Amino acid sequence: MTAMVWFRRDLRVRDNPALRAALERHDRVVPAFCFDPRLLGGRHASGSRTQFMLECLAELDAALRERGGRLFVRSGRPERELVALARETGCEEVHFAYDVSPFARRRGEAAASAFADAGVEVRPHEGLNAVDVRAVETGEGRPYSVFSPFHRTWSGIERRPVLDAPTSVPAPRGRAGRLPKLADLGLRQEVSDPPAGGEQAALRRLSAFLDTDVREYADNHDALGRDRTSHLSPYLHFGCVSPRLLEERLPRGKGAQAFRRQLCWRDFHHHVLFHFPGNAHSEFQARYRGKLRWSRSRRAFEAWTEGRTGFPLVDAGMRQLRREGWMHNRARLVVGSFLTKDLGIDWRRGERHFMRYLVDGDQANNNGNWQWIASVGTDPAPYFRRIYNPALHMERYDPEGKYVRRFVPELERVPDEHLREPWRMPADVQREAGCVIGEDYPAPIVDHRDAREEALARYRAAAGG
Numbered sequence: 001m002t003a004m005v006w007f008r009r010d011l012r013v014r015d016n017p018a019l020r021a022a023l024e025r026h027d028r029v030v031p032a033f034c035f036d037p038r039l040l041g042g043r044h045a046s047g048s049r050t051q052f053m054l055e056c057l058a059e060l061d062a063a064l065r066e067r068g069g070r071l072f073v074r075s076g077r078p079e080r081e082l083v084a085l086a087r088e089t090g091c092e093e094v095h096f097a098y099d100v101s102p103f104a105r106r107r108g109e110a111a112a113s114a115f116a117d118a119g120v121e122v123r124p125h126e127g128l129n130a131v132d133v134r135a136v137e138t139g140e141g142r143p144y145s146v147f148s149p150f151h152r153t154w155s156g157i158e159r160r161p162v163l164d165a166p167t168s169v170p171a172p173r174g175r176a177g178r179l180p181k182l183a184d185l186g187l188r189q190e191v192s193d194p195p196a197g198g199e200q201a202a203l204r205r206l207s208a209f210l211d212t213d214v215r216e217y218a219d220n221h222d223a224l225g226r227d228r229t230s231h232l233s234p235y236l237h238f239g240c241v242s243p244r245l246l247e248e249r250l251p252r253g254k255g256a257q258a259f260r261r262q263l264c265w266r267d268f269h270h271h272v273l274f275h276f277p278g279n280a281h282s283e284f285q286a287r288y289r290g291k292l293r294w295s296r297s298r299r300a301f302e303a304w305t306e307g308r309t310g311f312p313l314v315d316a317g318m319r320q321l322r323r324e325g326w327m328h329n330r331a332r333l334v335v336g337s338f339l340t341k342d343l344g345i346d347w348r349r350g351e352r353h354f355m356r357y358l359v360d361g362d363q364a365n366n367n368g369n370w371q372w373i374a375s376v377g378t379d380p381a382p383y384f385r386r387i388y389n390p391a392l393h394m395e396r397y398d399p400e401g402k403y404v405r406r407f408v409p410e411l412e413r414v415p416d417e418h419l420r421e422p423w424r425m426p427a428d429v430q431r432e433a434g435c436v437i438g439e440d441y442p443a444p445i446v447d448h449r450d451a452r453e454e455a456l457a458r459y460r461a462a463a464g465g
């Protein structure tokens with residue numbers, strides 16, 4: 001008796017319900033991964049994220065080999081390639097974890113129906129989230145669109161048990177295929193200092209976080225200079241570690257509670273995209289759909305992507321993205337507000353740029369957060385509440401300028417008191433600091449106060465006064 005486990009973004013052997021179920025019911029298992037050109041070259045193509053994924057897959061293959069199995073690699077459409085593999089290896093069932101994005105669902109459904117036509121039984125599982133986000137509903141049986149009540153319900157949902165890694169994964173004979181290199185996939189690494197992928201790296205990060213930063217997470221998670229968040233997001237995205245395992249390992253206390261709440265934000269955005277797939281392309285709030293007038297300024301968008309807006313915190317965040325393929329959440333909020341409110345540029349362009357570079361680029365989280373910061377999504381607040389002043393944010397979250405100096409070396413020698421608004425530096429101080437505004441570092445591309453007024457007018461007009 002043989003079953004296939006179709007790995008998609010649950011690239012781990014620990015706490016993997018699909019893998020466990022297949023092993024419990026069958027003598028042999030075909031762990032399979034299918035490279036899909038529609039994803040590799042689609043609108044969210046990313047060299048950095050694909051490289052990270054290749055590292056996760058190499059490690060998954062090694063973990064399977066240690067247990068007597070191996071990863072079967074195919075390329076093309078899963079409904080063709082994996083069904084053929086199932087035939088070759090005599091699989092009677094296929095197990096895989098559910099996913100929530102519109103494309104992942106269409107792809108899963110196409111594969112499921114091809115498997116069913118081939119007489120292979122389809123068995124979907126949990127594994128992506130802490131709870132089954134598809135099933136969470138309000139008292140009236142509707143999906144949630146506000147975070148706090150979702151969080152209350154989510155906290156009370158009984159959890160599935162965390163599963164150990166299997167000791168043995170017996171695989172049948174058959175052509176396993178090889179993992180490609182990034183260049184074979186027509187992609188290249190675009191970030192210079194990315195994190196390493198894989199289950200082991202995830203577990204090391206988790207241990208380091210639990211040993212130190214989790215205790216202070218509630219007080220420090222917004223502090224940019226200290227950077228005390230877990231950095232687990234890319235590992236969660238590719239499922240190198242499961243959210244259930246994280247929950248299980250969390251200690252008691254305020255810090256762990258605050259961290260668990262962030263895991264709930266992740267589930268919330270997955271829940272929202274599952275129930276409102278139209279969000280992938282348009283605003284959740286109908287009153288803004290097609291109504292906001294966006295700027296098409298190429299110059300402003302390029303300055304933003306390159307981290308040359310003249311606003312130190314914005315530029316630091318955008319350069320961190322290009323260097324690490326990751327950005328601190330507080331900086332993501334500031335650059336998101338700046339793009340959509342100060343520059344008046346469509347949130348979808350920011351969303352897309354993030355997906356190109358982020359190693360944790362996750363359609364549900366990215367889309368949900370972009371809509372949130374653009375004030376067009378779920379969990380609504382009046383638009384004027386989410387127009388962030390980069391200088392004030394710096395004062396609050398990077399008071400010593402550590403974060404900014406790390407990513408914007410031109411500002412290294414600028415005195416603390418001028419770091420938030422370097423354009424106000426007297427000319428002699430500019431020369432002394434080796435940072436002449438307009439030459440060594442850009443002058444601000446907008447006036448924040450004016451831009452704020454314009455944003456208010458734009459949103460007011462779109463919302464009908």
Ligand SMILES: Cc1cc2nc3c(=O)[nH]c(=O)nc-3n(C[C@H](O)[C@H](O)[C@H](O)COP(=O)(O)OP(=O)(O)OC[C@H]3O[C@@H](n4cnc5c(N)ncnc54)[C@H](O)[C@@H]3O)c2cc1C
Nearest residue numbers: 229230231232233262265266329332360361362365366369
């Ligand atoms: C404009 C914008 C775009 C974003 N795009 C993404 C994205 O593509 N992928 C992504 O995983 N996160 C995204 N986030 C959310 C958040 O910034 C990252 O999850 C977080 O910075 C990752 O760092 P960490 O693992 O150290 O987080 P921690 O603070 O250690 O939090 C632990 C985990 O909780 C989850 N989490 C935390 N904050 C959020 C949040 N606001 N929304 C959803 N999940 C959250 C993540 O899985 C994270 O790994 C975005 C936020 C903004 C404002």
